Amino acid sequence: MNSASIALPATPGARGKKRRVWMSTWALATLLLLALIAGLTLGRYLIAPAQVLEILFSGSAFDARDPEAAMAARVIESVRLPRVLLAAVIGAGLAAAGAALQSLFRNPLAEPQLLGVSSGAAFGGVLAMLLIGDGQPLVIGALVFGMLALAAVFWLAGGKAASRGSSTVLLVLAGIVVSGVFAAGVSLVKLVADPQNQLPAIVFWLMGSLATADRDRLLLALPCVGVGLVILYGLRFQLLALSLGEEDARGLGIRVGLARALTLVAVGLITAASVAVCGIVGWVGLVVPHLIRMSFGTDHRNFLVNVMLGGAAYLILVDTFARTATAEEIPLGVLTALLGAPLFAFLVRRIGHGLER
Amino acid sequence: MIEMKHEQRSPVSSIVLAGLALAALLASGMAAAEKTTLRDQMGHPVTLPAKVEKLVAIPIPIASMVMALDGSAARLSGINSAARSDIDEGLLGRMFPAAAQISTQVAGESFAPNGEALAAARPDLVIQWGDRGDAIVTPIRKLGLPVLTLKYGDSQWVADWLRITGTAIGKGERGEKLATWFETRMAEAERRAAVIPAGERPRVLYLMRGRSALLVAGKNTSMDGDIARAGGINPASQLPGFAPVGVEQILAWNPDIILLNNFERDMSPQAFYADGRFKGLAAVTKKRVYRYPRGGFRWDPPSQETPLALDWLYGVLHPDRSMPDLRPRISETYLMLYGYRVSEAEIDRILRFDENGQSAHYGKRFGKHP
């Protein structure tokens, strides 16, 4: 009733401003494209960049009589492409999940592992390894127990207190409890696992790696992470409101309970799927959103998109390094922590108290 | 390598021993006037009790080795839980049914001794790895139990395992006999491989893991040494120990032969041939992926069965070079080692014919000839 009666003031440059906002997204999309090209061109199996492009654009129409060319095509199509795409999917997912949780918990240090879903998925994975074997059972076990952990967190934090203001704190506490229980479960499985047969496999998987990436894993991760990302992008405005705190958001007419539940389900799906296909890859959800905030701002229209693009490019680059730097493959989880921690420390030092701005 | 000396009991050692060897005294019921001191593989002098009637063997291959030396499982009161699969799934349980009763609680993850279970096993002597840090040895010493330490690495060292373990259980002569046999056969294998020109040596990759991760055997692994001894080249020999690699690295190496381990369940050449990522690999197109056999012990890590493993490996690597038929060799060796007559069906099982049968040259090389 009020704005209708008021003459609209001129909003100089509103259109121009909008265009400038999306500039960062274009820049990040270009970065992702470059990362994709780098990821597909670099590898231990040497293939000339021109040949890589030829293979990519000619489909499988290579000369089958030339075994060298056939091998190069297979390397690109069944080794590099699934791995690079899986890195992109997981990177985008974990980064967006981190950004969403930071809004939800109103804490710039929140990351997907906080919810206990990682621990749950890790437990499901090692349990499947212990009882059935790795491969498909591991992936399914991780997914099932990851979602189970999420349900446990909901149940613990729910009840009558959920309607009161303290429920975000309760969620964090429930996450810590669930995480602790499942982490103990993982240790227990490690204890009873056959030290020669199963234990090394469990340890390696927990370290996190994309070395086992293939089409099947990509096809399993893609829908889970994809659905999660679509939900999170849809909630971008609700997440902005949630970052003001539950009470204020409720006062603004936001359906806090619903928005929060959807966010958690999306984050849970993404986290469980990523643990299932590549173990625990830490730090991405923490480092990437902050990098994007510092470099490109936080306009809610494209912040989550920027985070997804940045996360995808980041993980592709880190994984490309992990698999090409030495003949020995560096576990991805080790590298993301090794790279993420100092990067984060540098940001903290440089921006200092500006972090909470 | 083995030094034995007889010494008079010194006052100091008698005090120490009095404190230590309650279990030994209970078992033997006597105080020996003379003690035997043995230098173990790490160079530590170990004073042996006069009689070792109960033995705990924490290194996995020593369980079957003691049975081979002793002709029985009676002396073992504790073994590694990983040795259990040789008893349950391998041939060991068939040859020594009593082995199924041995406690497997004495050690846990990474060979860490379990004090309570160890004490309950009341051993006169404990055998442990000596090259994996003192943390897994000291707790045993603190229990007052004498510890004999061995080191892991090259297959060549198995001869010393045989001598030391044989001496320790009072079967020095048998130990020496088996060690000499072992060394002769190793030398024979090395001579056989030495004449192979560099151009005819295939590139052979051993996969310690093939499913949850790809882990290849590099420098300082027994598999690296064995591949060379069988006349092959390990393309991963520059990497340290068991190293994780990516699919692409394996494609870049393009090995002629891939050897699969005995540790992972559901590990078979068929799974490898079916994996689209490895299509076009020389080893896959020529169907030269093999899983290591398993008899009284797994043939990939070092053990008293390593000479057979080297024969098998030579046969796999060089299908066109002549060699004595492996099947009678297995029969002879099992009779000599375990006093057991293997049936033809058991040899097929040892050689994993159900899994390796589809791979190149396997039937011709190792099959039963009428």
Add this chain to the structure above:
Amino acid sequence: MHDNALIAVQNLGYKLPPCKRMQTAARWILRDVSFTLERGALCAVLGPNGVGKSTLLRMLAGMQTPATGDVIRRGRIGYVPQAVHPALPLSALEMTLLGCSGNIGLFGAPRRQDYDAAYAALARVEAAHLAARSFSMLSGGERQLVLMARALAAEADILILDEPTAALDWHNQALIMRLLHDLADEGVTVITSTHAPQHAFEFASHAILLFDADRFAFGTPAEVMDEAALSTLFHLPVYRIPLLEQDGRPGEKMAAIPVFSAAVFSAPEPLSV
């Protein structure tokens, strides 16, 4: 509740639960508050610190469940809290846009008309120049203006404000109070808490005085805000003098003048309860 009433309150009460650890019994914060406000009313809520003004406002806004009684509202509620502390960076424009949340679906985002409404709201509180600035970097007063703009963008029928002028200088206090008065003229029912009786005298159509948990007064400012009531309310002598009209004669508008240096004041019983 008659036709023109937008908000009606009956026997409203709020009780703090007992605390075993601190060994305190259950305590009433408010008891038996009843009043009705019509479309276009501007009601000032006055009372000392800690008497329960915020609690009352939050119950009116439906953000807190009362222990007794009912609140009946007709129309959309807009609530402006005393302060908002965003944990993550957002711009003043985004903060204002959040006022439009009621129009935006679960998976939606602000559309063109929401942006227009947000810009217009910012302009109305003279804060258009702050649009691109980070909300957390603004001064306390600027933040208050942006929060006001957010409430405007919500296009509420009932606007509830918790001390909107607390951090503001006189110019900005005037800006906000005039704005609230204009909104009331446009038909919005405004309920605002304040520590300045002057705001009530100059702008409000109604006043609620909260003396303590059991005593409150409701009526027009002229009726209920006499010297005795104000003195009781603030525990110091307060004089009420009429403001002079242009021709020099005392007019209808009043000014409240406290004597801060007076010794502790023993209050007479308030007149109307």
